[in-house]
Amino acid sequence: MRDRNEFILADLIAIRAEQKPDLDVLTFEHLSLDDGATADEVRTYAQLQRNANRIAAQVISRGMNKGDRFAIMMRNHPEFVEAMIAASITGCIFVPIDPRTRGDKLGFMLRNSGCRGVICADYCATQVAAVGKQAPDLNWILALESGEPGAVSLSCVTGVDSLNVVLSTPADTVDPVAIELSDPLQIIYTSGTTGDPKGIVGDTMRFGGTGMMGGFYGYQEDERPYTGLSFTHNNAQATALCPSLMMGYRAVFSRRFTKSRLWDVVRHYGCTSFSLIGGMATAIYSEPKKPDDSDNPVRMVVSGGMPAAIWEPFEKRFGVKIFEFYGASDGGGMAYKPVSEGPVGSCGKPMAGIIMKILDGDGNECAPGVVGEICCR
Template sequence: MSNKAYLNQAIVSHLIEMKAEEKPDREILVFENGDNAADVLTYRSLYENSNKIARLLLESGLEKGDTYAVFMRNHAEFAYCMLAGPVIGVVMVPIDPRSRGSRLRFLLSHAKAKAVFVSGELLPQLEEVLNQVPGVKNVFVVWRPEQDLPVSDAYPTVNETLGKDNWEPVDQQIMEVRHPMQIIYTSGTTGDPKGVMIRNNRFGMFNIVTKLVWKYKPSDVLYTGLSLTHGNAQAVTLFPAIGSGIKAVFSSRFTKSRIWDICRNYGCTSFSLLGGMMAGIFNEPVKENDGDNPVKTVISAGTPAAIWQDFESRFQVKILEWYGAVEGGFAYKPPNVGPVGSFGKPIPGMMQFKVVDDDDREVAAGQPGELICRMMKGDTKVDYLDNAQASEEKTRGGWLRTGDIVSKDEKGWFFFKHRKGSELRRAGDFIQPDHIERVIGEHPDVSEVCVYGVPAASGAPGESDLVAALAPFDNAVIDPGVIFDKCRQDLEPNFVPTYLQLVDVIPKTISEKALDRVLKEQFSPEAENVYTQS
């Protein structure tokens, strides 16, 4: 390793090599493992271990432009496997660890993955579909000590590769910032997910947003329990930490019950989550020490307006709200600036937003319409893998079509309403599910709530009957009668759910959005787990 003049800090693998020489022992990433010892990653270990994985990929026959999948929760090995790709120009496909069956098969097949890095606890899910994905030639398993699993020798292990004291280092082979770095798949809430090509220059964009929006200080310690397979964890936590030399702490999965203890233990000053998670945290029983924590700023996407101010007050934090999608589009609302409930404004001079009707005519302030946006400099493009038609339609007329229905007030603040085609209306009222979800979530037996609509039994066009899907807190038994009583007491009559659907867990996308599509498929008024008002 040497400080070669050709290294470009706008490419993440180049920057890590440079930092491994300048600040080899700087602790950057910490993967906490509950009661087990944490994995602490320095610039040196990031460089050396990702380079070992790059060598392994080369020796396995992967070449520039080939794809490989990383299928595991947030572990140190995830970071090593992710950061190996840019070294040699192979393209990493992060796969949500909850994927299985037809979805997992689709992702591996569609991405044409030639290799898969998988952690031991997810190996059975991979083996269920492996013989149906003939393109996968290599499987490498990570065996984590805290998982206490019987180690199989059916596949080569990542542990063996990382344990080598000597290996033939790989020189940086990619100098082009437009070379593909990842393929991140959309949630696929309405159909098969689309693979979005993410290029090396996205790392530079992350660094710009860090300086202009997140505004982390050198003394900050970041935290997230969001999966690194999701763009949020990469944009708000992982890449800002690597690029700025700021420590970041990761949990293997989101934990609403331990989040404050983790932040206290590691001195975390900021954490990132999604709006639905905030409701889960807020629904936890109130504790005397809720406000006694080191967190100053919560960076959230989709904070429910119904709990926004109470969340800040209870936990003594400030919320930085933002909006974005993997395809593009970005806005933010700094703490204490602008109206509660807004997701903010675009960065001045970088991006233009408009709210339009179905004929692309801009609507008046306060009126709902689809959000479309475009870059102020350069082309507005989306590159869906093997789907040129969808790519062109997404940016028709030079504007990114977000599919989100929003409104804008007279001062230019934007407010999210709903996804296009998913609005709820009941007896003429447009229903905001977050208010109902907050009221029901206040009950101590309820852990999570998702309110959605089904076609009204009355047959009224465009009208919905309301369903509240509830998951219990720990092993609590939810009494539907008690929940209906609470709703009648605390909600306007038109907002009281028609049905309660009791489930073990609320199914979610990788971005932690409730999958009401799945709940709708499981719903029937006659089902044993569905209750109506008596």
Template sequence: MYKGLETFRAIVEYRAAQQPQERFIQFEQESLTYQEWNDNGNKAANAAQRLGLRKGDTFAVMLPNGPEFLSIWLGLAKLGVIEVPINTALKGDSLEYILNKAECKAIVVSSEWIERIIAWKDELIHLEHIIVVGENVAKTSHAFHWHSFDGLLKQEDSTLPVEADIQPDDPSVILFTSGTTGPSKGVVLSHRANFSVAKTACGLMNYGEDDRLFTVFPLFHVNARYTTVLVALLMDCDVVMHNRFSASRFWDICRRENITAFNFMGSMLTILMKQPERPDDAENPVKKAFGAPTPTEIYPDFQERFGIEISEVYGSTELGTVATNPAAMFRKGACGQIVSIYECEIHDEAGFPCPVGQSGEIVVRPKQPGIMFTEYYGNPEATVQSWQDLWFHTGDTGRMDEAGYLYFVDRKKDVIRRKGENISSYEVERVINDHPNIYESAIIGVPSELAEEEVLAVIVLKAGEELEHEELLDFCQKRMAHFAVPRYIRFVEKLPRNTSQRVEKYKLRNEGVTEDTWDRELVGYKVQRT
């Protein structure tokens, strides 16, 4: 890592000057050298400037992983225009909300998603320019200025310098939260905050120039951007990037591309572990992986089967990484110890610190300036609300042990309150997912006829497997408290997910108890209080 290179523009330009023909990234079909990337970034910056974009303006990007995304990301960073990456699954009022909330003046979008923009043309009050990647699209609306991405870049000189003063504390990006617990908020991050995330990952994983990083996560997400791409820039290693996670092809890709490390999120490790065993499972070049959550029930078996070391982290879009649980000193069930740049406490409902071992809300504050988010864009009320008593409130519940290890319990929204007991959906899911016939599950709370909530398990079975409801409850009774055993069970083909592989539980809550949901009370199944 190089001191003084603390903006995205600076680090890419440095690499391009030092090793212009070195390959930096390999997509599924295309690759990009440092020089190619920097040249395209210059063209994109000058094209945006020609369209009237200036430092501090906001610019939406709705693209799959590919060279175009990297080029526009770099171009906007060179110019000081604030990038607004958009989840490519969004449509309708969710898409309209982000474009208006972030006051985007322009958007670069894949041609396949143009109709999603046009459908809301009368409501998009700030949007002026639509830049299309892919097939030429007819100008179906006169409400905007239309451009071809390739056409714009062909008009620009890659050697023409971009005149803009970019500082580490300037806003770099607005990343909208997934909105699983409420309206999506635009998290404003500076270059310094982004570099803080990357540097923490570098230290945790001890990356070096011989590493090759693999990501299947989208470039509109922190994981791919700042714990893969920016990490590789800092450590002088390269990246292999795909658009989707394929469990059946994952290890073959790692072997073919000589991958040494990857990041994981959501149920990725569990899904990989449930793939049919192969005699060559451990014969792969991967040495290490990090992410969250790490399922404790498969942690040692996964490492032994695939021959890799797993580290865990805890953090958020707003904060970056707050706690790390390195493989060399891994503590089962914990997220790890708090990183040196943050303070962390557990607070009760009244805002007082909880005793060791007692659950409460995880609250955090920085020890250094500029390392976390600046604000929620256009939402001062939410910004102020998140900072109570000079602590940032994460909305997560957790606890600390005597050694200072942090333990995640659940999202506050996902804690189920049943007959006076607090139930962690995360803990119930861990038990249920350990059943050999089950692929994955999601646990939610649904309204009770009496008061508070009942537990509903939404379950995806492995292909070709069957499971009786009573058999599952028998399995649960041996492994969890009686009050946590689900009352309702519903089998589905798949769980609703966002592109970060997080289950969209709000959709399941909205559906609630459906006609195909099984109720143990209706059939007289009794849970033993032992």
């Protein structure tokens, strides 16, 4: 057996499944989904390991080899994470795609990334099958039968097989392929607001490094991160999923962001931190005030873009502290402002080892207060 490295996702899960197999490391809550009418989906390390091996065996049986790509297209389901781990086991590259993507944009992403397969949810199956001719390398689709609104019967979609059948079939442990930290693990696409989406290749080292971000944010041993942001973007991976898989933080996830039920969720599950980006903070702050707004277990909000005008009122109203950061999936670095340091409204200073400057159109550094382009190295 090769030496194992916790920065390699497949190795990390295998090691943790041996160390603490029964730890409920991931909880996919149903409180915001259906008011708790159905049971939460909980995954221990042992369950993640077992299901990831089943998916890995299926991927291999479909002729996938190291370096081949498959897309993952669903909301925040546990099977999304298991498919990610399966990619690491097999040496494949996973391509997370927002489940709302359809038509030519979806066809472009599948074609541009060279995806040979797709693991999706049933509510995405029709739109994936519809663009099959635009993605000449695509030859298999596995769909999770979720039974959620918008789901279609797989019998109505040609060429789609059930992921549920795969996960209910016993499978031997798959020997993980040899992986280098420089090997690519995922391709995340930009939003495509200025043209076609651009694929950002993330290597194994970068993904593993996000598992260490908990210490960077100031997470404590009893941290319970929460997010409703999508696994198809870096934020949910870097603030909740990867640190929890690495450190065993017992994270909680919603299918999607919910401003109206967020505080209900964090109270019910005892969550101590959550992440926000863009206009989400304003949306939450705009909700009607309640007498118990500050009666919650949250210590810290990891924020990307907290408006200065509501920063301190947000902290006071909800009894939390703001950890602010600035970064981008396709950026070369990240700036951050730790809790209670620096001026309100600032995104802070660059991480160690990163140089950031504000440059004008000629590449010259701007004077303080002058608008320019953020460049990093």
